[in-house]
Amino acid sequence: MKLYSNHPKHFVAVDCAIFGYRNEELCLLLYPRGFEPSQGKWSLMGGFIQKNESSEEAAKRVLNETTGLKNIYLEQIETFTQPNRDPEARVISIGYYALSRMDEYDEKTVREHGAHWWPITELPQMIFDHANMVEKALIKLQQKSGYSIVGKELLPEKFTLMQLRKLYEAIFQREFDPGNFRKKILSLDTLQRLNTKNYSESKKGAFYYKCQNSKSEKILDRIVKI
Amino acid sequence: MKLYSNHPKHFVAVDCAIFGYRNEELCLLLYPRGFEPSQGKWSLMGGFIQKNESSEEAAKRVLNETTGLKNIYLEQIETFTQPNRDPEARVISIGYYALSRMDEYDEKTVREHGAHWWPITELPQMIFDHANMVEKALIKLQQKSGYSIVGKELLPEKFTLMQLRKLYEAIFQREFDPGNFRKKILSLDTLQRLNTKNYSESKKGAFYYKCQNSKSEKILDRIVKI
DNA sequence: ACAAAAGTGTTGCGGCTACACCCATGA
DNA sequence: TCATGGGTGTAGCCGCAACACTTTTGT
Numbered sequence: 001m002k003l004y005s006n007h008p009k010h011f012v013a014v015d016c017a018i019f020g021y022r023n024e025e026l027c028l029l030l031y032p033r034g035f036e037p038s039q040g041k042w043s044l045m046g047g048f049i050q051k052n053e054s055s056e057e058a059a060k061r062v063l064n065e066t067t068g069l070k071n072i073y074l075e076q077i078e079t080f081t082q083p084n085r086d087p088e089a090r091v092i093s094i095g096y097y098a099l100s101r102m103d104e105y106d107e108k109t110v111r112e113h114g115a116h117w118w119p120i121t122e123l124p125q126m127i128f129d130h131a132n133m134v135e136k137a138l139i140k141l142q143q144k145s146g147y148s149i150v151g152k153e154l155l156p157e158k159f160t161l162m163q164l165r166k167l168y169e170a171i172f173q174r175e176f177d178p179g180n181f182r183k184k185i186l187s188l189d190t191l192q193r194l195n196t197k198n199y200s201e202s203k204k205g206a207f208y209y210k211c212q213n214s215k216s217e218k219i220l221d222r223i224v225k226i
Numbered sequence: 227m228k229l230y231s232n233h234p235k236h237f238v239a240v241d242c243a244i245f246g247y248r249n250e251e252l253c254l255l256l257y258p259r260g261f262e263p264s265q266g267k268w269s270l271m272g273g274f275i276q277k278n279e280s281s282e283e284a285a286k287r288v289l290n291e292t293t294g295l296k297n298i299y300l301e302q303i304e305t306f307t308q309p310n311r312d313p314e315a316r317v318i319s320i321g322y323y324a325l326s327r328m329d330e331y332d333e334k335t336v337r338e339h340g341a342h343w344w345p346i347t348e349l350p351q352m353i354f355d356h357a358n359m360v361e362k363a364l365i366k367l368q369q370k371s372g373y374s375i376v377g378k379e380l381l382p383e384k385f386t387l388m389q390l391r392k393l394y395e396a397i398f399q400r401e402f403d404p405g406n407f408r409k410k411i412l413s414l415d416t417l418q419r420l421n422t423k424n425y426s427e428s429k430k431g432a433f434y435y436k437c438q439n440s441k442s443e444k445i446l447d448r449i450v451k452i
Numbered sequence: 453a454c455a456a457a458a459g460t461g462t463t464g465c466g467g468c469t470a471c472a473c474c475c476a477t478g479a
Numbered sequence: 480t481c482a483t484g485g486g487t488g489t490a491g492c493c494g495c496a497a498c499a500c501t502t503t504t505g506t
Contacts, residue, residue, distance in 0.1 A: 004315050007274035009235035012318055048233035051316070055307040079305045079320050081281040089230050090277070092238055092318075094305050162457075180496065182459075202457040203504035225495090388484075406469065408486075428484040429477035451468090 010092050014059045015046040015130065017077070017097040017137040018067065020105070020117060021154045026170040027117040028134060029067070029100070029110070030126070037087055038127040042118075044134070046093070059096045066113050068106025073099040073153040075144070077136050085129050097137035099153035121173070145171050146224040149190055149211060158208040160198050161185065172224060184223060236318050240285045241272035241356065243303070243323040243363040244293065246331070246343060247380045252396040253343040254360060255293070255326070255336070256352070263313055264353040268344075270360070272319070285322045292339050294332025299325040299379040301370070303362050311355050323363035325379035347399070371397050372450040375416060375437060384434040386424050387411065398450060410449060 018029040030042040047062040077095035151164045165181045192212050197205035244255040256268040273288040289295050303321035377390045391407045418438050423431035
């Protein structure tokens, strides 16, 4: 029964890069570290994996505790194992990224933790190897966005094609031709046009669309050349 | 100093899906499990992460011990954390896949461990969640192959374009048009034609090519539509 | 009238596919 | 001479990028 007992055990944590979209910018939710070492630096939200808990369950627990979010979209980035990555003790960390719709997370819970949304174009210094995690997370998010309509996870339920395009411009940090983007997205046949219009961003008014759940799940044709 | 001490520690292992190419087939190196439970099933090569050792170092150590290979190409798949995935004890496993050139591994070392190369089209039953790991590993390998010439890691130093095409057909489990494949690969401008020819597979003789190390490293244009 | 977003149409280029077609040579 | 792989060329299709153009309406 003790086949493995001559091997060492390790602390195993999860760290979550939480992406959100506000003010036409892709943002990351970070928490300030209040004690030395690395006081004043910022940190991804993390926590230790408990007994009888998978890493995904741990990530969901951490996300719920800090943002109030449930049923959030979650994807594993990779696992970071440098023995000295945490100066306090050896901790193996499984990285996740999460996508948070701005209309669903709990502002109060977030504030209580002193968290702050940072635009990904101007991130502060982060502890340990968290900057590396964020870089890998962003690449993964771009890959996902290149093959599926990510509006469902980051925009409100109803959104205009311009809002979706601005989101993609924030994710890929480049501009897309409005006409071509519209045609490409609609050709995928996964959005459903609603009968209501948004007049807040143009005089003419733009139709709202929403994702058809059944179709938007699957992997689509390539949307963006990576 | 004991900030983390109220959290549990876990066994952490690495498991390696070792791919090789022989007889025009993509193969996987598996080891028979000689004891209950799961006797008679086959297993990926694995081992536990030691103190002061990163997961990549652990994977390299395991590969060297079982195949004699050094400087092998290695990539992380993902981390498997279901609490009950190993019935013996809770073990968190970081999956890797490795690419082994058939002319470089040590046949004797492999035989000593009772290992066997299985074509990926007819894999045996495997222990735990190893079949799942292999599935994910193959997808990752296809993604890599779609954007870089993977011949460098799986073929001998010198190879013909037909050999490279057969390798791609084995990886993607579909056929490629010989003329188009040749033109696509050569257009990437990362292979160097040698002055020698291979006469063993055709009467006319086909030029050998080799990878130009400097160029084949970077990510190329898409080779195969995934 | 003008600006700004919504939405549609058009054109040209480049890449991919599906072939046809030569060459060389061993059986 | 025939089959087989080596190697080149080409015509058609499709997707994408660039950009023109029309519509709508608030200022």
